[in-house]
Every structure is written in structure tokens, then in C-alpha cells.
Amino acid sequence: MEKRHSSVEDVLRQIGQHERFVLTSHARPDGDAVGSALACCQILRAMGKHADVVLHDGVPRIYRSLPFADQVLQSHRVLGAYEAAIILECDSIHRTRLEGLEDRVLISIDHHVSGRPFADVNWIDPHAVATAEMVFRLAREAGVKFSPEIATCLYTALMTDTGSFMFQGTNENTFALARELVLAGADPAYCARGIYFAHSVGKIRLLGEALRNLSVEGHIGYAWVTQKQMERCGAIEEDCEGLVNYVLSIGGVEVAAFFREMPEGRYRVSLRSKGKLDVAHVAESFGGGGHECASGCSVDGPLAEAVRQVLFQLRRGPSVQ
Ligand code: 5GP
Numbered sequence: 435m436e437k438r439h440s441s442v443e444d445v446l447r448q449i450g451q452h453e454r455f456v457l458t459s460h461a462r463p464d465g466d467a468v469g470s471a472l473a474c475c476q477i478l479r480a481m482g483k484h485a486d487v488v489l490h491d492g493v494p495r496i497y498r499s500l501p502f503a504d505q506v507l508q509s510h511r512v513l514g515a516y517e518a519a520i521i522l523e524c525d526s527i528h529r530t531r532l533e534g535l536e537d538r539v540l541i542s543i544d545h546h547v548s549g550r551p552f553a554d555v556n557w558i559d560p561h562a563v564a565t566a567e568m569v570f571r572l573a574r575e576a577g578v579k580f581s582p583e584i585a586t587c588l589y590t591a592l593m594t595d596t597g598s599f600m601f602q603g604t605n606e607n608t609f610a611l612a613r614e615l616v617l618a619g620a621d622p623a624y625c626a627r628g629i630y631f632a633h634s635v636g637k638i639r640l641l642g643e644a645l646r647n648l649s650v651e652g653h654i655g656y657a658w659v660t661q662k663q664m665e666r667c668g669a670i671e672e673d674c675e676g677l678v679n680y681v682l683s684i685g686g687v688e689v690a691a692f693f694r695e696m697p698e699g700r701y702r703v704s705l706r707s708k709g710k711l712d713v714a715h716v717a718e719s720f721g722g723g724g725h726e727c728a729s730g731c732s733v734d735g736p737l738a739e740a741v742r743q744v745l746f747q748l749r750r751g752p753s754v755q
Contacts, residue, residue, distance in 0.1 A: 437551035442568070442575050444555050448518060448541055449478065449576070455485040456516040456538070460524040461531040463489055464675065465594025465629065467523045468497040468506075470565040473587035474520060474543075476502060477573045480581075488512055490531040494672040499628045500590060501583035512538075523565040525549050525723055543568050547714050548723030563608050566591035570611060582619025589620035594629060597679070602709040602727045636669035643667060644677050644692070653711075654748050655681040658693035658701075658737060678704040689713060689748050693740055696732070701740040705729045705748075716747045 449455075457475050459467035471487045478485035492508030493500075512519070512534035519538040521527070525546060527535050540553035545562040562568045566588045573580065580588075592612060596604045599612070616622060643663040649656055659674065667673075671694070678692035689711050692704040703720070705713035705728070712726045720743075722731025733740045 437553065437556055439551055440555045440557050442557055442571055445541055445543065445557050445572060446575055448539060448555050449481065449483065452517040452539065453483055454514075454516045455483055455518050455520055456512050456514070456535075457485060457487045457520045457522065458489060458512075458524075458530050458532055458535075459522045460529040461490045462671065463491065463494065463497075463523075465497060466564045466566055466591040468493055468503070469500060469587040469589075469591025469594070470522045470543075470569045472500055472502050472506070473566065473584045473591070474522060474569050474572070476581065476584050476587070477569065477576065477578050478520075480578045480584075481576055486514070486516075488532065491672075494675070495634065496629055496632050496672075496675075497590070499632075500587055502587075521553060522569070526552050543572070546723060547725055548718055548729070563603050563605070563611075564592050564595035566595065567607075567611055570614070580615070580618035585615040585618035585620040586625060589615040589622070590625045590629065593622075593625055598626070598630075602707075603725075634669070634673060636667045637673035639667035640664060640669040640673055641677055641680065645680065648681065650684060650687060651745070653686065653688040654691070654745060655684050655687035655689075656691040656693065656741065656745070657681050658695070658741070660695045660737075661697060664694075674702075674704075678706050682706045682708065689751075691741075691744055691748065693737065693744075695735070695737070699735045701733050701735055701737065703731050703733055703740070703744055705731075705744075711748070711751055711753055713748070713751065716744070716751045719747055720744075 457471045475485045475487050488507045493503045519535050520541045522543050541555045542553035544558045545565050547560045549558040644657045674694045681690035690706045694702045707713045707727045713729045717729035717731040720731035
């Protein structure tokens with residue numbers, strides 16, 4: 435049966451009909467994935483429901499200071515008598531990399547342009563600047579009071595997904611939402627310190643390696659790291675998050691690509707745009723997805739071939755409408 439789009443009211447109706455919820459997001463979760471899942475879990479508990487967060491890769495180090503992050507279960511399988519699963523920031527069961535979701539009532543809450551209805555209830559709003567904005571609306575509609583813990587999780591999600599309020603799409607509503615969250619108890623300096631001033635030494639060493647591999651061809655900049663470089667630096671997969679932004683920070687570069695070699699020899703690609711070129715289409719052409727200005731995908735190696743293919747698509751990629 436064809437899946438259809440739903441609304442916040444549909445999500446609330448489903449929440450009203452069930453008692454036990456599991457919440458999850460995509461594998462290799464980013465700030466919006468972790469922050470929105472943690473906040474939504476607390477909101478459900480405030481509504482008197484039983485709720486747990488399960489993430490395939492657990493919580494990346496930089497997000498571990500978020501309230502209730504220590505309660506997140508890291509697993510590749512959802513066990514337990516959950517009637518419904520809320521999947522946030524994620525366009526398929528496959529991307530959660532979790533087994534055991536299929537038999538539950540599935541609720542998807544996502545703000546990606548590439549988001550597709552795959553669940554029983556699909557609330558997808560590409561106008562929301564982060565999934566956190568949708569979770570905020572959900573709590574407000576449900577009449578749940580914003581605790582400082584919920585506000586901290588949502589503020590961190592909003593801050594990271596908007597690139598500290600710098601990415602395309604950030605508008606007056608974003609700041610109005612940030613204001614509400616600060617009024618509810620989120621401390622902007624505390625949230626920023628936990629994310630931007632808490633890198634591992636390995637990550638900063640890896641940044642050095644990546645910048646040594648930097649190339650700029652016209653308006654396209656790219657950099658890459660290999661498994662060997664990661665090992666040499668003592669860096670892990672999550673340490674690659676955000677390195678692409680250093681490439682995008684170069685004047686004249688309109689789109690940036692970052693290639694990370696994966697253990698099996700394929701490459702994870704992070705794509706970023708300053709706003710003129712649409713990188714969601716490029717990622718989708720390789721089976722990935724994301725937003726016009728931030729997207730990702732995986733491509734086959736070797737490195738030279740991966741770079742060639744991605745650059746080819748970036749050169750012919752569409753402009754933002
Ligand atoms: P990142 O480069 O930080 O991994 O991802 C940037 C954005 O693209 C995020 O919003 C992320 O959810 C999305 N994204 C990254 N990889 C994929 C993918 O393989 N499939 C889909 N659908 N979205 C992706």
C-alpha cells in the first residue's frame with residue numbers, strides 16, 4: 435500500500451493510542467538526531483508513556499554531555515515489548531541499521547528534502563530547519579512543559595543542524611525558537627562548549643591530515659582521509675564529522691566534498707554547499723540524501739574514481755531553485 439504524508443495531529447493521535455515507545459534515528463547520528471531523539475523521549479515520558487532511545491552506534495562522544503545521553507541503549511536490534519517506534523531525522527528503516535523495528539507501528543518525523551514516507555505515520559516537513567523544530571512543535575501541541583533538559587537537547591540539535599545559525603534556511607523563526615529554548619533553560623554557551631570546544635586530540639590531528647589532502651578546482655573544494663591516516667591519528671569515524679566545513683570555509687569555494695575511506699574500501703562522502711548549488715540531488719544520484727546545502731552518500735573506491743565520479747556530478751549539479 436502506498437504510504438502517505440501525515441501531520442503533527444496524526445503523530446499525537448498515534449502517541450495517544452500506545453503506551454510503550456522506542457525512539458531511534460539514523461546510524462552515525464549527528465546533533466539533530468541525538469538531540470531530537472533525547473528530547474522526544476523526555477517529552478513522551480512527560481506524557482506518561484514508557485520510552486527508550488536505541489541507537490545503532492550509540493551517542494558520539496561530543497554529545498554525551500546531553501541530558502539523559504547515558505540512558506541511550508547502543509544495539510543493532512530492538513528488543514522489548516515496544517508497541518510503536520518513532521524514527522527521527524531518518525528516511526528509512528534501513529538507515530537506522532536496527533533490526534526488530536518492522537513489527538511495530540512506525541512513526542517517522544523528518545525534515546529532510548529527501549525524506550520519503552516509509553512508516554505508518556509520516557510527518558515530513560522540509561521547511562523545518564531541524565527535526566528539533568518539529569519535536570518542539572509536537573511538545574507544544576501536546577501541552578508538555580519544556581524542562582531545561584528538553585530545552586538543552588533541542589537547542590543543541592538546532593545549533594548543530596544550522597551550523598551555529600549560519601546555514602542557508604536559518605531565518606527569524608530559527609531565532610524565535612532558539613529564544614524559546616533559552617527562556618526554557620538552555621544555556622547557549624554551555625551547549626556550544628560541549629560541542630565546539632570538546633574535540634579529541636585525534637580529531638584535530640586528523641584535520642591536519644585532511645587539510646594536507648586538500649584540493650580546490652574552481653568553485654569545488656575537496657579533501658579526504660584514509661583508514662591508515664585515521665589509525666595514525668588515533669581518530670575514529672565520528673571524528674570526521676564537520677571536517678568538510680573547513681573546506682567550505684575557503685573563499686570562492688561554493689561546494690565542498692569530504693571523502694572518508696571506510697574499512698571495506700568504499701568512501702563515505704559529505705557534501706556541503708554555500709547555497710547556490712544543490713548537493714541533495716548529487717547525493718541522491720549515488721543513493722544517499724540530505725538537504726540542498728548538506729547531504730551525504732557512499733561511493734565505491736578506489737579514491738581517484740570516487741573523487742572523479744562525485745566531482746563530475748557536482749560540476750553538472752543543479753542550482754538551488
Ligand atoms: P553528513 O555529511 O553530516 O553525514 O550528512 C549531511 C546530511 O545528509 C545529514 O542531514 C544526513 O542525515 C544526510 N545524509 C548523509 N548521508 C546520507 C545517506 O546516505 N542517505 C540519506 N538519505 N541522507 C544522508
